[in-house]
Amino acid sequence: MATAGNAGSVPTMRMVAARANVSAMTVSRVLHGDPGVRPETRERVLAAVEELGYRRNEIARSLRVGHTTGLLGLVVTNLANPFYAQLALGAEAVIAAHGMRIILGNTGEDVEHERRLVDDFASRRVDGMIVVPAGSDHSHLSPDELADIPVVLVARPARDVSLDTVLIDDFGGAYTATARLIEAGHSRIGFLGLSSSVWNINERFRGFTAALKEADLKPNPRHIRRNRPDVAAAEKAARDLLTTRNPPTALFCANNLNTIGALRAMNALGVKAADHAAITIAGFDEIELADMLGLPLTLVSYDAQAIGREAARMLLARLNHDKEKPVPPPQQMVLPTRVIEFGSGASRSYRA
Amino acid sequence: MATAGNAGSVPTMRMVAARANVSAMTVSRVLHGDPGVRPETRERVLAAVEELGYRRNEIARSLRVGHTTGLLGLVVTNLANPFYAQLALGAEAVIAAHGMRIILGNTGEDVEHERRLVDDFASRRVDGMIVVPAGSDHSHLSPDELADIPVVLVARPARDVSLDTVLIDDFGGAYTATARLIEAGHSRIGFLGLSSSVWNINERFRGFTAALKEADLKPNPRHIRRNRPDVAAAEKAARDLLTTRNPPTALFCANNLNTIGALRAMNALGVKAADHAAITIAGFDEIELADMLGLPLTLVSYDAQAIGREAARMLLARLNHDKEKPVPPPQQMVLPTRVIEFGSGASRSYRA
DNA sequence: TTGTACGCGTTATCAA
DNA sequence: TTGATAACGCGTACAA
Numbered sequence: 001m002a003t004a005g006n007a008g009s010v011p012t013m014r015m016v017a018a019r020a021n022v023s024a025m026t027v028s029r030v031l032h033g034d035p036g037v038r039p040e041t042r043e044r045v046l047a048a049v050e051e052l053g054y055r056r057n058e059i060a061r062s063l064r065v066g067h068t069t070g071l072l073g074l075v076v077t078n079l080a081n082p083f084y085a086q087l088a089l090g091a092e093a094v095i096a097a098h099g100m101r102i103i104l105g106n107t108g109e110d111v112e113h114e115r116r117l118v119d120d121f122a123s124r125r126v127d128g129m130i131v132v133p134a135g136s137d138h139s140h141l142s143p144d145e146l147a148d149i150p151v152v153l154v155a156r157p158a159r160d161v162s163l164d165t166v167l168i169d170d171f172g173g174a175y176t177a178t179a180r181l182i183e184a185g186h187s188r189i190g191f192l193g194l195s196s197s198v199w200n201i202n203e204r205f206r207g208f209t210a211a212l213k214e215a216d217l218k219p220n221p222r223h224i225r226r227n228r229p230d231v232a233a234a235e236k237a238a239r240d241l242l243t244t245r246n247p248p249t250a251l252f253c254a255n256n257l258n259t260i261g262a263l264r265a266m267n268a269l270g271v272k273a274a275d276h277a278a279i280t281i282a283g284f285d286e287i288e289l290a291d292m293l294g295l296p297l298t299l300v301s302y303d304a305q306a307i308g309r310e311a312a313r314m315l316l317a318r319l320n321h322d323k324e325k326p327v328p329p330p331q332q333m334v335l336p337t338r339v340i341e342f343g344s345g346a347s348r349s350y351r352a
Numbered sequence: 353m354a355t356a357g358n359a360g361s362v363p364t365m366r367m368v369a370a371r372a373n374v375s376a377m378t379v380s381r382v383l384h385g386d387p388g389v390r391p392e393t394r395e396r397v398l399a400a401v402e403e404l405g406y407r408r409n410e411i412a413r414s415l416r417v418g419h420t421t422g423l424l425g426l427v428v429t430n431l432a433n434p435f436y437a438q439l440a441l442g443a444e445a446v447i448a449a450h451g452m453r454i455i456l457g458n459t460g461e462d463v464e465h466e467r468r469l470v471d472d473f474a475s476r477r478v479d480g481m482i483v484v485p486a487g488s489d490h491s492h493l494s495p496d497e498l499a500d501i502p503v504v505l506v507a508r509p510a511r512d513v514s515l516d517t518v519l520i521d522d523f524g525g526a527y528t529a530t531a532r533l534i535e536a537g538h539s540r541i542g543f544l545g546l547s548s549s550v551w552n553i554n555e556r557f558r559g560f561t562a563a564l565k566e567a568d569l570k571p572n573p574r575h576i577r578r579n580r581p582d583v584a585a586a587e588k589a590a591r592d593l594l595t596t597r598n599p600p601t602a603l604f605c606a607n608n609l610n611t612i613g614a615l616r617a618m619n620a621l622g623v624k625a626a627d628h629a630a631i632t633i634a635g636f637d638e639i640e641l642a643d644m645l646g647l648p649l650t651l652v653s654y655d656a657q658a659i660g661r662e663a664a665r666m667l668l669a670r671l672n673h674d675k676e677k678p679v680p681p682p683q684q685m686v687l688p689t690r691v692i693e694f695g696s697g698a699s700r701s702y703r704a
Numbered sequence: 705t706t707g708t709a710c711g712c713g714t715t716a717t718c719a720a
Numbered sequence: 721t722t723g724a725t726a727a728c729g730c731g732t733a734c735a736a
Contacts, residue, residue, distance in 0.1 A: 010477075010499045012729060023707050028731065036705060053499060058475045059421065060729035063412055063712050067731090071455070071476075079444065080657075085437035092431065092458050101472065103423070104456045106444050120453065123410045124423075125362075147362045147405060260641065267644050288640050289612065292619050305432075364713060375723045380715060388721060412713035415728050419715095 011052040019048035031056065062125070070100045072315065073121035073129035077109045083256065083285060083304050084132065087154065090308025091130055098316060100127070109198075109229065111135035122146050128315045130154055130308075136197055138163075150318045152311045156199040157332070164318065165332045166311045169352055170200045170284070173300035173337035174207030176352040177282045178252050180298050180339060182215045186250040186280065190223035190241050192234055192262055193254030204254045204284055223248045227258075234261025235268070242269060242279065250280040259283030263293065291342045300352065302337040310335065363404040371400035383408065414477070422452045424667065425473035425481035429461045435608065435637060435656050436484065439506065442660025443482055450668060452479070461550075461581065463487035474498050480667045482506055482660075488549055490515075502670045504663045508551040509684070516670065517684045518663045521704055522552045522636070525652035525689035526559030528704040529634045530604050532650050532691060534567045538602040538632065542575035542593050544586055544614055545606030556606045556636055575600045579610075586613025587620070594621060594631070602632040611635030615645065643694045652704065654689040662687065 017024045022041060029037050030045040037045075048054070062069040072095055076084040092102055103126060105117035114134045118141065121129055128150040131141060138158035141151050152164040181189055191208055194201045209219050222244065225237040234253070238261055241248060253259040262281050282298035290297050310333055321327070337352040369376045374393060381389050382397040389397075400406070414421045424447055428436040444454055455478060457469035463486045470492055473481055480502040483493060490510035493503050504516040533541055543560055546553045561571050574596065577589040586605070590613055593600060605611040614633050634650035642649050662685055673679070689704040 014729080024730080025707060025732095026705090029706090032731090038705060041705080053496065055471070055475055055499065057477060057729055058472075059411060059477050060415055060712090061731080063415055063729080064731060065712055067712085069411060074456070079437050079441040080434075082432075082434060082437065085431050085434070085440075088437075088456070089431040089458060092456060096457065096469075101476070102456045104426070104440070104444060104454045105448070106441060117448075119407070120410075123407050124453070125409060125411050144405065147407065263641065263644060289615065289645065292615060292645060293641065294646055365715095366713080376714075377716095377723060378721090381722090384715090390721060393721080409713055412728090413715080415713080415730095416715060417728055419728085 010057075011054040012057070013054070016045065016048045016052055016054045019052060020044040068127045068319075069125050071103055071124065071126045072100055072312075073105065073118070073126040073131075074102045075105045075107060075114060075117055075121075075129065075131040077107050077132050077134055079104075079106050081256065082288075086304035087132075087308040087311075090305030091312040092308075093305075094309050094312035094316070107132075107134050109134045111137065115140045118146070122149055127319055128152070130311045130315060132156065133158060136199070150315060152315045152318075154307060154311045159199075162330050164314050164330045166307055166314060166335065167200075167332065168302050168307065168335045169337045170203035171207040171210070172352040173284060173302070173339065174204035174252065174254075175211045176207075176337075176339045176350060177284070177298050177300050178208045178211035179214070180341060180350065181250045181252065181280060181282050182211060182217070184250075184280065186248075187215075187217055188220065188223065188246070188248040189217075189250045189252060190248035191219065191225070191252050191254070192237055192241070192258040193224075193226050194229045194258075195226040201254050208252050220248070229257060231257050231261045231264065234258040235264045236261075238262040238265035239269065242266070250282065253281065253283035256283070256285035256287060259285065259287055259297075259299070263287075263297075266295075290340075291347055293342070297342045299340050299342065300337050301340055302335060307335060362409075363406040364409070365406070368397065368400045368404055368406045371404060372396040420479045420671075421477050423455055423476065423478045424452055424664075425457065425470070425478040425483075426454045427457045427459060427466060427469050427473075427481060427483040429459050429484050429486055431456075431458050433608065434640075438656035439484075439660040439663075442657030443664040444660075445657075446661050446664035446668070459484075459486050461486045463489065467492045470498070474501055479671055480504070482663045482667060484508065485510060488551070502667060504667045504670075506659060506663045511551075514682050516666050516682045518659055518666065519552075519684065519686045520654045520659065521686050521689045522555035523559040523562070524704040525636060525654070525691065526556035526604065526606075527563045528559075528689075528691045528702060529636070529650050529652050530560045530563035531566070532693060532702065533602045533604065533632060533634050534563060534569070536602075536632065538600075539567075539569055540572065540575065540598070540600040541569075541602045541604060542600035543571065543577070543604050543606070544589055544593070544610040545576075545578050546581045546610075547578040553606050560604050572600070581607075581609060583609050583613045583616065586610040587616045588613075590614040590617035591621065594618070602634065605633065605635035608635070608637035608639060611637065611639055611649075611651070615639075615649075618647075642692075643699055645694070649694045651692050651694065652689050653692055654687060659687060 013024045107114040142161045157165045227233040227237040284300045286301045339350040341348045365376045459466040466486045494513045509517045579585040579589040636652045638653045691702040693700045
C-alpha cells in the first residue's frame with residue numbers, strides 16, 4: 001500500500017500499474033508506444049489508464065535531467081494596448097505550433113514588477129523569455145543573472161546587455177510621417193509623446209527632428225509635450241498645445257494613445273473637417289477605423305503580430321541550436337513600417 | 353562527487369550546500385527563514401547562494417506532496433479582439449496579485465485546439481483554468497475529465513456541464529439597444545451576427561427579437577445575416593443588406609467585428625452623415641473613437657477587465673476553499689451592460 | 705517480455 | 721543546531 005497511496009487524488013503511473021497488475025515501467029513503455037510489450041498487457045494498461053483517467057504529469061517529467069519545461073515567458077508592458085495583444089497573439093501562434101506554452105506577465109511599465117516577473121519565470125524554469133523591457137536598466141535580463149536562460153527583447157533594445165532583439169523601424173517611420181507633413185506644407189509641427197525615457201519613443205522623436213532638420217526647420221520646444229502614457233493625459237497636452245498663442249498646424253503623436261488623445265482634443269475643441277487643411281495629425285501605430293474619421297490622418301503602421309512571431313522564432317532558434325556548435329552572437333532584427341495617409345478620398349501608402 | 357555534479361549548469365541546492373559545507377536541508381531552512389539556524393551558518397549559506405546565483409526550482413518544489421504549481425490556465429478564443437485582451441489583463445492582475453501566474457492559450461474558436469490546450473494544461477498540473485469555450489460540446493471541461501481541476505467559464509456558459517461561470521448581460525444589452533432603435537422610429541431593423549452557434553451571439557439575437565416582439569414587430573428573415581467572424585465578411589454582409597430592394601433602416605450588429613464591418617460598408621456605399629436619420633447602426637461591444645465618427649451609433653458597453661477579474665476571483669475562491677467544508681455548488685455571475693448613444697451632440701447612456 | 709534500482713531538486717520527518 | 725532519509729512522479733540503465 002505504501003506505493004499506491006494518494007487515493008481519490010490525481011492518478012499516478014503507479015496507480016495505473018497497480019490496477020493493471022504490472023510495474024510502473026510497463027505503463028511507461030505502453031504510453032511511449034515502445035515495442036516489446038505483449039498486446040494483452042498493453043490492453044490491460046490502456047484500460048487502467050482509461051478507467052482511472054490517468055494523465056501524464058509534465059511537471060514530474062520536466063524534472064528529469066536535461067528535460068525542458070516547454071514553457072516560455074512572455075513579459076509585456078500593457079496588454080490593453082492592441083499592439084501588445086497582437087504581439088502576444090503572434091508569439092503564441094508560433095510557440096503553440098511547436099508544442100510549447102506561454103506564461104504571461106504584464107508589467108504596466110513598472111520595472112520593479114518586471115524584475116519580479118522575470119525572476120519568478122526563471123524559478124519556474126522557463127526555457128526562454130520574450131520581454132518588452134520597461135525601464136532603462138536591463139541588468140536583470142543578462143545571461144549570468146538568468147542562468148543563461150535565453151531572452152529575446154522586443155520593441156526596445158537593451159543598452160547595457162547584449163541580447164537577441166526584434167525592433168520596428170521607429171526612426172524611419174517617424175521620419176517619413178513627419179516628412180509627409182512637411183511636404184503637405186506644414187512648418188509648425190508639434191510632438192506629443194511619453195515623458196518616460198522609453199527607448200522607442202526617443203527613436204521616434206529622433207526621426208521627427210531629423211525630418212524637420214532635413215527641411216531646415218527647427219522643433220519649437222514649446223510645441224513638444226511629454227505626458228503620462230494614457231489617453232487622458234495626451235488629450236490634455238494636445239488641447240494645451242492647440243490653444244497656445246501661435247499653435248502648431250500639425251502634430252506628430254508618438255504612439256496610438258497619444259494619437260487618440262490628440263483626436264479627442266480636436267473633437268473637443270470643435271475643430272471641423274473643414275478646418276483640417278489647417279490642423280493635421282500624424283501618429284505612430286494604427287488606429288481602428290482611421291479611414292472613417294473623415295479627417296486627414298497620417299499613420300505609421302506595421303505588422304504587430306509579425307513582431308511576436310519573429311521574436312518567437314528567434315527564441316526557438318536559440319533553443320534548438322546545436323549545443324556542440326559555438327553559440328551565435330545576439331541578433332538584431334528591424335521590421336519595416338509603412339506610412340499611410342488617410343484622407344477625404346482614398347488612402348495612400350508609403351514605404352518608410 | 354556523485355551528489356554535487358551538474359557542473360556549469362543551473363545551480364542546485366546540493367551545490368550550494370557543498371559550497372557552504374552544510375547539508376541541503378540546512379540550505380532549505382535558511383531559504384525559508386526557518387529559526388534555529390546559527391547566524392554564522394546562515395551567513396555562509398547566503399554567501400554560497402549569492403556566489404553561485406542559486407535560485408529555487410519551483411518545478412521540483414511543486415512536485416512534492418500536495419504542493420500546487422501556482423499556475424492557472426487562461427484559454428481565450430481570439431486575443432486580437434480587444435475584448436479578450438482586456439479580459440486577460442483583468443485576470444492577470446488579480447492572479448499576479450496572489451503570486452500566481454497565467455499560462456495562455458488562444459484557440460481561434462477551434463474546439464479541437466481548445467481540447468488539446470485544456471488537456472495540456474491539465475498535464476502541466478495547473479491549479480485551475482479560466483476558459484472562454486469555443487464550441488457547444490463542453491464535455492472535456494467536466495470535473496471528472498479534468499481530475500477535478502476547477503474551471504471557470506467566461507462569456508459563454510456550458511449546457512452540458514455544471515461549472516462556475518461569469519457572463520455579461522447579452523440578452524439585456526441587445527434588448528435595450530434594439531429598443532432604442534425602435535424608439536428612434538426604426539421598424540425595419542436588420543441583424544448582423546456570426547454563423548456559428550456561439551451561445552452569447554444567440555443570446556444577443558434573442559434580445560434583439562424580444563425587443564422587436566415587444567413593439568409588435570417581426571424580424572424579417574431576409575434582413576438577418578449570419579457570417580464568418582471577421583470584419584471583411586461582416587462588411588460584405590452589411591453591404592448586401594443595405595443594397596437590397598427594401599433595405600432595413602437600422603442594423604443591430606452582434607459584436608465589435610460586425611459593427612466595424614457595418615460601418616465600413618456604409619462608408620463604402622458613400623452614406624453621408626446627412627443620410628443618417630435614415631440608416632442607423634447599433635452594436636454589441638465598444639468601439640474605439642465611436643464618439644468621433646460623426647454619425648449616430650448605439651453601442652452596448654461593459655467592463656471587459658472586470659469580467660477577467662471576477663473570473664479570477666471566482667477561481668481563487670474555489671482554490672482557497674477550506675477542504676473540510678462541503679464544496680459549494682457552481683456559481684453564475686452576470687455582469688451588467690450599458691447602452692450608449694453616440695451622436696452628433698453629446699452621448700447618452702442607458703442601463704440595460 | 706517485464707521488473708528493479710536510482711536519480712532529478714526539494715522538503716517533511718525524525719534522529720543525532 | 722544540524723543531518724540523514726525518504727518521498728513526490730517519471731524515465732533510463734540494467735537485470736531478470
